[in-house]
Amino acid sequence: MWPVTSTEAGTESPAPADRREPKWRFGSVEALAALLIGVVIFRGPISSGLSHAALATWTTVFIAIVTQAMPFLVFGVALSAVIAVFVPPSFFARALPSKPALAVPVASTAGVVLPGCECASVPVAGAMMRRGVTPSAALAFLLAAPAINPIVLTATAVAFPDNPEMVAARFLASLIVACAMGWLWLRAGKTEWLRPPSRPSFEGQSRAAAFWGSVRHDVVHAGGFLVLGAMAAATLKAVVPEEWLQAVAGNPVFSVLALAALAVLLSICSEADAFVAASLSQFSLTARLAFLVVGPTVDLKLIAMQAGTFGRGFAARFAPTTFAVAVLVSVLVGAVLL
Amino acid sequence: MNRQAQSVILLLVGGAILRASVTDLYLRYVKEGLRPFLIAAGVLLVAAAAATLWYELRARRDAPEADHDEHGHKHTGPWVAWLLVLPVFALLLVAPPALGSYAANRSGTALSETSDFAPLPAGDPVTVSVVDYATRAVYDDGKSLGGRRVKIIGFVLVGDDGAPYLARMILSCCAADARPVKIGLDGAVPTGLAADSWIEVTGRYTAKSTKDSVNDGVIPYLDVEQLRQVAAPTNQYEE
Numbered sequence: 321m322w323p324v325t326s327t328e329a330g331t332e333s334p335a336p337a338d339r340r341e342p343k344w345r346f347g348s349v350e351a352l353a354a355l356l357i358g359v360v361i362f363r364g365p366i367s368s369g370l371s372h373a374a375l376a377t378w379t380t381v382f383i384a385i386v387t388q389a390m391p392f393l394v395f396g397v398a399l400s401a402v403i404a405v406f407v408p409p410s411f412f413a414r415a416l417p418s419k420p421a422l423a424v425p426v427a428s429t430a431g432v433v434l435p436g437c438e439c440a441s442v443p444v445a446g447a448m449m450r451r452g453v454t455p456s457a458a459l460a461f462l463l464a465a466p467a468i469n470p471i472v473l474t475a476t477a478v479a480f481p482d483n484p485e486m487v488a489a490r491f492l493a494s495l496i497v498a499c500a501m502g503w504l505w506l507r508a509g510k511t512e513w514l515r516p517p518s519r520p521s522f523e524g525q526s527r528a529a530a531f532w533g534s535v536r537h538d539v540v541h542a543g544g545f546l547v548l549g550a551m552a553a554a555t556l557k558a559v560v561p562e563e564w565l566q567a568v569a570g571n572p573v574f575s576v577l578a579l580a581a582l583a584v585l586l587s588i589c590s591e592a593d594a595f596v597a598a599s600l601s602q603f604s605l606t607a608r609l610a611f612l613v614v615g616p617t618v619d620l621k622l623i624a625m626q627a628g629t630f631g632r633g634f635a636a637r638f639a640p641t642t643f644a645v646a647v648l649v650s651v652l653v654g655a656v657l658l
Numbered sequence: 659m660n661r662q663a664q665s666v667i668l669l670l671v672g673g674a675i676l677r678a679s680v681t682d683l684y685l686r687y688v689k690e691g692l693r694p695f696l697i698a699a700g701v702l703l704v705a706a707a708a709a710t711l712w713y714e715l716r717a718r719r720d721a722p723e724a725d726h727d728e729h730g731h732k733h734t735g736p737w738v739a740w741l742l743v744l745p746v747f748a749l750l751l752v753a754p755p756a757l758g759s760y761a762a763n764r765s766g767t768a769l770s771e772t773s774d775f776a777p778l779p780a781g782d783p784v785t786v787s788v789v790d791y792a793t794r795a796v797y798d799d800g801k802s803l804g805g806r807r808v809k810i811i812g813f814v815l816v817g818d819d820g821a822p823y824l825a826r827m828i829l830s831c832c833a834a835d836a837r838p839v840k841i842g843l844d845g846a847v848p849t850g851l852a853a854d855s856w857i858e859v860t861g862r863y864t865a866k867s868t869k870d871s872v873n874d875g876v877i878p879y880l881d882v883e884q885l886r887q888v889a890a891p892t893n894q895y896e897e
Contacts, residue, residue: 348663355743363751370752373760380754380761384687384833386745390675391695394702479830482771532709539706540664543671544738547745557834562765562872588835595830599768599837602873628738 378558385550385621388589389439393542396440400447401534405527409452420454424502427457428495431464438466438590438616439546442625443538455514460502463642466590466616467494476612479594483605485657486612490594493613493653497646501617504641515631545628549621553587560585566602575607580647583615590616606654613650618643659739665710667742672703674749683749685893686756688832756894757836759815759853762825766873768837769793775802783807783860787896788826789839795878800863809860810880811888814851815840818871822851824859824880829895836895842868842879856891860884 359366370379416423434441445462449455466472468491480486525533565582568574579600588596593615597608618639627635659667678684679696688696748754769789775798778784786794786808794803815825815838822843827836844864851857859882866879 348659349666352659352663352666352743359747359751366747367752370754376754377757377761379748379752380687380757381834383745383748383754387675387678387684387687387696387749388692388832388834390671391692391699394699395695398702475830479770482773528709529713532706532713535702535706536661536664536668536710539668539671539703540659540739540742541736544736544741547741548738551741551744553834566766566873586834589831591831593835596835596837598770601770628736 374558378554381557382550382554385553385587385589386547389546389550389621390543392589393439393443393546394539396443397535397538397542399434399440400443400538401531403444403447403451404534405530407451412448412451412453416453416457420456420506421503423454423457424460424506425499427453427461428464428468428498428502431461431466431468431498432470434465434469438619438622439542439625441465442622442629443542446538446629447534449514455511456502456505456509459505459638460498463501463617464495464498467491467498467613472590472594472616475591476594479598483658486605486609489609489653489657490612492657493609493646493649494616496649496653497613497617497642500645500649501638501642504645513631513634513637515634541628542625545624546621549587549619549624552620552624553585556585565600569602572604572606575603576610576647576651579603579607579611580614580643580650583611584619584643586615587619587621588615605658606651609654609658610647610650614643614646617646659736661710661714664739665707665714667739668703668707668710670746671742672700672707674746675703676700678749682892683753685895686754686833689829689895689897690893692832757827757833758813758894759825761836762813762815762827762838762840763817764872765838766870767792767840767875767877768828769796769839769875772797778802778804778806778808783809785809785811788812788824788841789828789896791880792839792841792878795841795863796867796876800865800878803863805862807860807862807883808880809858810841811856811858811891812841813890813894814853814855814857816851816853822847823877824857826896827894828897830897833895839896840870840877842866842877843882843885844879845882847882847885856888858886858888 370376416426431441434444441462444465445458448458448461473487473491476490477484477487565578568578579597583593586596593612597611600608600611603611623635623639626638630638675696678687679693679700684693684696769792772793775794778786784806788810791803791808791810794800810824812824812826815823817823824841824843825838827833827838829836843859844866845861859880861880861882861884864879864881868877868879869875870877
């Protein structure tokens with residue numbers, strides 16, 4: 321048996337002396353109730369306001385992204401709660417090589433076993449860090465898991481029936497990006513960029529209470545940022561005309577950059593992005609490989625979720641670097657394999 | 659946002675997902691195969707809401723003056739948690755329709771190249787999907803269609819030129835990756851077809867085709883013999 325440890329117990333300042341409050345005040349429950357009543361009352365005007373074709377399209381895409389991601393998010397959150405509560409730190413100490421430089425590739429390859437998309441890997445990587453996994457290995461896992469798991473690779477093979485080398489290229493390029501970012505973090509990363517986990521201490525709670533506390537905390541945080549990312553992605557889907565892409569498809573440099581940027585903006589789940597890439601047939605295979613390698617590692621909803629889980633300072637450094645590394649590796653792997 | 663409000667949010671999100679997945683509402687946004695996972699996620703969210711409320715009430719009962727916190731500070735959740743009410747409202751109160759002609763007009767027809775074509779199933783007319791007809795017409799030059807009469811269901815898309823097209827959105831995962839497949843209508847086509855209305859057309863392959871103005875994709879035509887209005891299918895997307 322092992323104790324349920326706390327990572328931040330005692331870091332909060334003690335309570336102010338005058339904490340006496342009136343019995344009733346307008347708190348968040350009341351605000352939420354008022355909001356719900358207001359929306360139900362004004363349901364008619366809200367619905368008719370959203371019935372314009374462009375707004376209805378926006379709302380449909382917005383709901384679609386949130387609905388599609390929710391099972392994976394909940395699955396990832398439950399798994400991360402299990403890691404946080406039931407898996408002792410000694411498990412990771414045994415499972416991963418003690419040298420961080422070796423732990424990075426091992427953790428990247430371990431991404432094969434998490435059959436989900438990027439929404440699941442953010443909370444799981446957060447839980448791994450809190451359980452003592454070296455950040456570089458947890459980050460390598462974060463980047464590798466959504467791109468190289470069997471479901472995503474199968475989807476890629478189905479989407480590119482005439483180009484089986486695309487599956488190998490995707491696997492290889494994503495693995496290289498994950499390892500490169502892990503090693504880069506090892507050399508250049510600073511712990512203070514990572515916000516200390518802002519989760520309540522589970523000390524002194526029963527296992528069940530700690531499990532549900534972790535689930536609630538992660539859903540409310542990561543879920544909120546998922547909504548933010550889905551709003552941004554729906555806006556781009558409803559606003560940016562596809563003709564713009566057509567204009568850059570012919571230029572080898574611009575086409576790679578354009579599809580890499582599109583992957584960031586569209587924030588499509590990694591299990592679906594291969595089908596979208598296949599439909600962008602006016603682009604070169606290398607440009608589409610960049611789309612498939614960048615998408616699971618950097619996109620709007622992922623950046624929002626990373627900022628929520630690891631802090632804004634982290635996301636502001638990590639996302640652009642990952643983007644640059646992913647584009648570079650895609651071009652190199654594309655040149656060799658495609 | 660305090661913990662009681664967080665449990666209400668969890669309940670709302672879980673409830674909205676459960677309601678969408680036990681009815682056919684979810685089919686407007688995601689694929690049919692996601693249903694069991696949506697139900698499981700909804701149940702887990704509702705359970706998390708119940709557990710949060712249970713531990714919260716128990717903590718209050720045990721220490722009514724402690725203001726239900728562990729180490730002396732108020733537990734205000736993140737502001738971003740408030741955003742979770744948006745998908746709930748959108749799903750329960752607005753429930754926008756499946757993507758139709760507006761989205762289809764903005765994207766180019768999305769056929770993926772195929773080389774093996776199984777013979778058409780028996781039947782006269784034989785019912786085929788929009789994707790199946792368009793793929794056989796474009797990449798098989800209509801050979802496997804021969805002179806057979808085909809029946810296709812889709813929605814009406816009015817192009818920039820005012821001409822009607824038959825279209826269907828195809829999904830790989832969710833409506834965010836939806837792409838249209840379009841078929842031009844030739845022959846006995848009534849004028850004034852309303853965009854987004856659902857029609858069933860019966861007709862034969864014709865070699866006529868055109869280019870999509872959005873992505874230069876090939877749009878095949880169908881020589882229409884019969885056309886009638888039909889109700890929208892339960893699942894408006896094709897795979």
